Amino acid sequence: MTLALERPAPAAPAPARVHPRRVVIGFIMALVLLGLSIAASLLVGTREISPGTVWSALFNPNRTLTDHTVILDLRVPRTVVGLLAGLALGLAGALMQGVTRNPLADPGLLGVNAGASLFVVAGIAWFGVTSSLGYVWFAFAGAAVAATIVYLIGSLGREGATPVKLALAGTALTAAFTSLITIVLMADSEAFDRYRFWAAGSLVARGLDVALPLAPFILVGTILAIVAARMLNTLALGDDLARGLGQNLVTARIVCAVAIVLLCGSATAMAGPIVFVGLAVPHVARWITGPDYRLIIAFSAFFGPTLLVTADVLGRIIAQPGEIEAGLVVAFLGAPVLIALVRRVKLAGL
Template sequence: MTARATSATGLPPAARAGGFVLLALALVVVLALSITVGARPIALSDIWNAVTAFDPAQTNHKIILDLRLPRTLVGLLVGAALGLSGAILQGATRNPLADPGILGINAGATLCVVLGISVFGITQLSGYVWLAFLGAGAAMLVVYLVASLGREGATPVKLALAGAAVTAALTSVTSAILITNVQTLDQIRFWQVGALTGRTTDILLQVAPFILAGIVLALLTSRILDGLALGDDVARGLGLKVQRGRAMVGLAAVILAGAATAAAGPIAFVGLTVPHLARAFTGPNYRWILPYSMLLAPILLLGADIVGRIIVPPGELQVGIVTAALGAPFFIALVRRRKLAEL
């Protein structure tokens, strides 16, 4: 059965297009709420005035441009990156539980940040970005090289096993450093939980080129993912170069998940749950799954960030805590309902 034949599941094509438009409108609403909702409520009219006629004497204008707008745009990019990276990792490995954490991306980023703090004394969040991106890419490379050993190459099972092994090794090293260095633990705690708070324009400008490039590359892999979904042998019979295609998908995942983790820390469940939610509407066709995931994920992430601001006033819960609290029961219910075994 081909990907085109199985695409009959999910919404009809016309309804998918309409659903995509509705998601885009919902994302616009969430973006507006992300800027206006907080400890200090801001009117929608202030957003336009702050952008077109900024007045440094106006407190609301400063809050919008210095705090709310960068935070919202980082959330938009990070959400899109996590949603797409989760979707393409699940497609490439044919593993319904795959997310950026399964291939060591989060663990590699965390270890590199910990080493930067403890060894090089880096304390600024802008410095964490490059360390986390370097660690994420290096960890993914190690996982792929380990999984590529042998005649079969980097099969889905070997990728998952290699990712689990590398993640365990990196996590143990990170834990050992943090246990013996309380100062490093204090500095990394805020980043490690996953947060959008304090994300400035500098961080946005650092990660935006990587995430935008990763989005373009990910959207170009839809044909590869549709082929891999049929199994490696069938994909080869259709003329797909499996190892080259899987390497291209892996590169897109590293760029997206690495940059997202670098900007906001390791955020759980977004990359895991969103592709399944998208697949429920679109069916197995990745030409639809990827765009849907790209919109659904920032809606979820920014929505969780908004909930975190209003649930415990005057303080706030970091978005990584909220996504874990919302995502875990949702995913359990999804698995029980759909009885997912493989993609």
Template sequence: MSPTAPAEPPVRGGRGRTVRAAGLVVALAVLVLVMLVSVWVGSKSIPFGSIWSVLWHDDGTSVDAVIIHDQRIPRTLLGALVGAALGLAGAVMQALTRNPLADPGILGVNNGAAAAVVSAIAFFGVTGVLGYVWFAFLGSAIASLVVYVLGTAGRAGATPDRLVMSGAALTAVLQAYLSAILLLEPNTFNQFRFWNVGSLSGRRADVLVQISPFVAVGIVLALLLARPLNVLALGEQTGRALGARPGRTRVLGAIAVTLLCGASTAAIGPITFIGLAVPQIVRALVGPDQRWVLPYSMVLSPVLLIGSDVVGRILNPPEELQVGIVTAFLGAPVFVALCRRRKLARL
């Protein structure tokens, strides 16, 4: 892309850079607060003063210290990482397809990961989250590659409509494969359903360590695409005239989505709504400039995910409601209300 190209569309509402930067700082503060609440709240009641003492002064041998360091902190950090990845993946996917209702699942990531996990359980006897991670990540990567190859076939090349149709077709095929395996293998269904519901519960620090490199690379790549995505929003021909390379932008965007959503889905299972609605809400707040949409989505999405996880812990103690269920119940009405009150934020 030419360095002199006017890559950024005008920002709606006249919000200045200072206001948006201040808003991002406030969002970061809210995220830190929600993370502290996540460490504090759980099936075992621990006073906040004890939490603070354990975080800074405890030797790590008490019961409270074991719960906090081995369970709640890894769970909270994983929620922050996965939430940031899903929000960023959703924002990139919507920008790539120029469709405000697009979701990372449009590339077949979720179903690709699910198909790989089912295959791992049914044919290789894999059990446990640590065993699922690599199969799920591989499945999501292959699914994204297949969608891109199908979407770019022919002289017309890759277009948003072709990518969407390719993703829908592959999703239907993978869903049929999942149904067949689960119906034929009841034992596979019993194991798969605990992963498929989407949960932060029981995820150890090992899972966080395994997915962190993939998510880190995906975050860096996605943020670097902010300016090219702004040019892409001006249209294919206009973008080319300004020196953009739409094909390269789509390839790099697909790689970023695969890394972000694939690793996250592999770690905690499919999580709906976050990648769909948070970027849409962000655009309604700060406008269509991807230089702001991407970081805002990366910060606000973990607020929703961790907050939903906390709500799931307190609804029916000592039992927990899985975070994938809570995000759907909390998020869907908000998104419907947003769509009814105003037009979808323009891309």
């Protein structure tokens, strides 16, 4: 008698083992750094305000005092915007690098920034939009449209939306949108003057009226990022093996794409096209956690806000009595960190 032996279905891969002590210490450091950046954002500015006054303004506010008004109306909203935008950019960068398996992926790779910028330019030049709150919805719509177009183009063909095709489609769309932006701005000097302030990437003049309407989108994007973390661990093995393990590639990429649109669109709408946070933060997280995207997503949620808020604080200090936009400072902060990581870790593939 012969026995028919059925080949067992392959089990889902276990994430690479990470030293628990390293993760715990990294998590504590992330919390401490985030707390310090928030405190610095509330304390530092062109107007010197003591820590006691800041504490009083937060927990016993008195609107008749000028210092309390500065804290409540300027520094608190600015800090909240930095935290939300940094959270969104950090998570979006981790998702982009995971779903495309490209270590250089950031919000610019899939055309998100270019789409947001094009729609903001259109809003300024053709619809007379002048306020930050007005830019928000144009930027969000542009990011969503760009990501949708990139995914549709990348899905053409027999293999569907592969990482290489998505990256190429995003690069091509970015080039096309950038050309359109240049054409519009060259024909309208007033639109150029307004656009360049938004495009620099800054937390200045961004208040709660901008942040609060976009907070629900960031919340949904964060939840989707958490859900996608396990999917990214499987996708990192390659399409063929992921499919053999039972992973629905279309579903995984759609979940990641929706999360990226929500996160990148919201962050770009709030703070402008800040690109380096989403590029550098996942690498810092990966250096601590290893390749497990469940941990990379968690750490990126802390490091993103810390980097952006810290950059904003430094921008207030180094150019007093003026300021340097956070988007410019982020590049100076993040570039050395990323160079050091590239020298220490092989980043050819994720």
